[in-house]
Amino acid sequence: MENKLDSVETVKKRSCTFCGSKNLIQNKNSGELVCNSCGGVLEDNLVEQSASRRAFSFEEKQRKERTGSPLTYTKHHRGIVTRIGSKNMDKMSADKRGRYHRMKKWDRRLSGSKPRNMRLALSEMQRVVEDLNLPKRIHEESARLYEKAWEIEVVKGRRVENIVAALIFLVCRMQNVPRTLDEVAEAAEVERTEVGRNYRYVARELDKRVVPAKPEDFTPRFASSLDLSGRTRGKARQIIKDVREKGLIAGRSPEGVVASALYIASVLEGEKRSQKEIAETVGVTEVTIRKGYREFAEELGVLEELEDAREL
DNA sequence: AAGACGAAAGTGGTTGA
DNA sequence: TCAACAACTTTCGTCTT
Numbered sequence: 001m002e003n004k005l006d007s008v009e010t011v012k013k014r015s016c017t018f019c020g021s022k023n024l025i026q027n028k029n030s031g032e033l034v035c036n037s038c039g040g041v042l043e044d045n046l047v048e049q050s051a052s053r054r055a056f057s058f059e060e061k062q063r064k065e066r067t068g069s070p071l072t073y074t075k076h077h078r079g080i081v082t083r084i085g086s087k088n089m090d091k092m093s094a095d096k097r098g099r100y101h102r103m104k105k106w107d108r109r110l111s112g113s114k115p116r117n118m119r120l121a122l123s124e125m126q127r128v129v130e131d132l133n134l135p136k137r138i139h140e141e142s143a144r145l146y147e148k149a150w151e152i153e154v155v156k157g158r159r160v161e162n163i164v165a166a167l168i169f170l171v172c173r174m175q176n177v178p179r180t181l182d183e184v185a186e187a188a189e190v191e192r193t194e195v196g197r198n199y200r201y202v203a204r205e206l207d208k209r210v211v212p213a214k215p216e217d218f219t220p221r222f223a224s225s226l227d228l229s230g231r232t233r234g235k236a237r238q239i240i241k242d243v244r245e246k247g248l249i250a251g252r253s254p255e256g257v258v259a260s261a262l263y264i265a266s267v268l269e270g271e272k273r274s275q276k277e278i279a280e281t282v283g284v285t286e287v288t289i290r291k292g293y294r295e296f297a298e299e300l301g302v303l304e305e306l307e308d309a310r311e312l
Numbered sequence: 313a314a315g316a317c318g319a320a321a322g323t324g325g326t327t328g329a
Numbered sequence: 330t331c332a333a334c335a336a337c338t339t340t341c342g343t344c345t346t
Contacts, residue, residue, distance in 0.1 A: 193324080196324090196325090251326095251335070251336070252336070252337095253336070253337070256336080256337075274314085274315060274316085275315075275316065275317095276314090276315075276316090284337075284338085285337070285338055285339075286315090286316080286317090287317090287318080287337080287338070287339085288336085288337060288338080290316075290317070290318080291318095291336090291337090310316095
């Protein structure tokens with residue numbers, strides 16, 4: 001059962017064309033069909049298809065949504081809140097009432113400040129997660145880490161948006177569904193450098209070791225936004241693999257590697273995309289693609305083949 | 313007009329003394 | 330903590346198709 005706040009829905013009839021997983025989710029806001037395992041986008045601009053879930057009246061809507069949410073980290077306090085109420089105040093003695101007031105005050109301070117912060121963070125997180133089309137498990141883990149970060153006072157004195165963005169970036173990378181700094185920054189409406197800085201900070205504080213993103217983890221997504229075929233996608237993967245074996249990716253940014261590999265693959269497979277197009281979707285400059293693809297093609301011995309293919 | 317090229321100067325991150 | 334360093338970006342003029 002999905003959290004009803006999410007406008008995403010699991011789709012079981014199909015499997016992912018990138019990794020074969022049957023675990024797909026559909027984002028009803030953006031109309032995209034996304035793989036919950038690899039993060040690949042299978043289709044975008046889908047129209048609402050799930051007629052069975054549509055509600056035609058208020059009662060029907062209520063009935064269909066009434067099934068409760070499971071315990072979830074994506075809802076602050078997992079739906080369980082205890083408060084000191086104000087019933088029967090007038091029946092108390094003045095002394096007792098005073099103590100009661102103090103208790104209430106502290107209750108508000110202790111349990112009050114946390115939910116307020118959490119509520120803000122989680123709704124922001126909800127927004128960003130949807131914007132980036134991230135799988136549910138990433139949302140869950142990010143929310144869990146936010147709570148943890150809050151508890152060890154990592155959040156204190158920092159903007160909620162920054163921490164949220166940093167955590168999402170971190171979790172995406174840990175779960176091999178990487179998003180670029182630029183993508184997260186844009187979705188979270190935070191400066192890129194802030195995402196980077198806070199990401200390192202929370203990773204250190206939460207004691208998370210994070211390995212650099214693997215270029216091939218980016219290929220399905222970028223290939224699909226560039227509308228490239230499976231063949232070309234496979235070719236790009238192969239190029240990245242070969243180039244890694246030759247020790248050429250050390251020190252290079254994963255984005256630069258993907259962009260270069262996609263360029264080479266697209267040209268060789270006769271589905272050429274311009275450097276500019278690729279540069280824009282991946283978020284690197286054309287210069288980076290040029291340097292990368294020249295070196296790669298040369299090392300792999302496909303430079304001539306590439307030049308020839310480009311003529312067409 | 314569009315795509316590719318590369319020079320040159322600037323930026324941010326990593327590393328090692 | 331500073332300085333050196335490589336990768337990357339930005340900008341821009343040039344060449345080709």
